[in-house]
Amino acid sequence: MHELSIACEIFEQVKSTAETHRATEIKHVTLQMGRFSHTNPEQLSFCFKVLAEGSIAENAELIVEMIPLSIECECGYEGTVDEKQIQEDSGLQSELLAYMAAIFECPVCGKQAHITGGRELIIKSIEIETENEN
């Protein structure tokens, strides 16, 4: 499963960060996930919980912030794509839409626009508990 390997990576990163800061408990992990990162947030949270069992991240809450797809065109246009709207307009399935995201057209000039965001998966912040407040 795709989500399991991502959850593994996140877990390893979170754990090593927590160890560096001598954390006793990990409380929150905030992720930024692109709408087109092909990742299911529910499955990812589930995998993370399974991995974190028995570790200092056991009670950590995984918070996922979704990042919309953003595009940029050589005409100077920059914007985000509301894929929900497109989906409603065209009745496309999200998988197909994700594929089509590779060939998004600029709404201003109709040329092929570059995707500048929406595929990332980043650990934004980690909230930890440490033994000593100082």
Ligand SMILES: [Zn+2]
């Ligand atoms: Zn354009």
